Amino acid sequence: MELAAGSFMEEQFREACAELQQPALAGADWQLLVETSGISIYRLLDQQTGLYEYKVFGVLEDCSPTLLADVYMDLNYRKQWDQYVKELYEQECNGETVVYWEVKYPFPMSNRDYVYLRQRRDLDVEGRKIHVVLAQSTSVPQLGERSGVIRVKQYKQSLAIESDGKKGSKVFMYYFDNPGGQIPSWLINWAAKNGVPNFLKDMARACQNYLKKT
Secondary structure (H helix, E strand, O other), rough: EOOOOOEEEEHHHHHHHHHHHHOOOOOOOOOEEEOOOOOOEEEEEEEOOOOOEEEEEEEOOOOOHHHHHHHHHHHHHHHHHHHOEEEEEEEOOOOOOOEEEEEEEOOOOEEEEEEEEEEEEEEEEEEEEEEEEEEEEOOOOOOOOOOOOEEEEEEEEEEEEOOOOOOOOEEEEEEEOOOOOOOHHHHHHHHHHHHHHHHHHHHHHHHHHHHHHH
């Protein structure tokens, strides 16, 4: 498998692009979880954890692909529009840029934090311009676990964005994380079912405000 620049394989970027054109839902027990506001969310049970992997397909109107990718990558701006961010920044560790992200959880649960690598590539696939962002959890000694915060050690996300042929963006997102701790799996899955559409709506709103900001 060919290695792309950074810590991700070339094939991982290609797979995310392929899902935009033809969702890969056959051959596994992917279930349609919810359809709302032009967004469809599918889930697949991970037998080891009892949690689900998610695939999200849809269109965000009035958000161009480049704008959407820029907003998604702008960590400082995300602190303004994502109410669940407690702390979020990039840090150079061992020659790689690592992201630290602490997420607010409702009382009495402990906050969760993530340490992950991410990479964006803007690809030309048979004349289609596609923005792809990959992220995956990692571990570095410079960003050790903190007291009172539970470290998420299993986190993986991919995002692919292209034009919907109008003013908006066609989007594919894959998502899995295991928040650990004593949270019932039904509650985690309920949060995903509701949280993903809300996150995308918030991001679409953030795109409009980003235009005003710039």
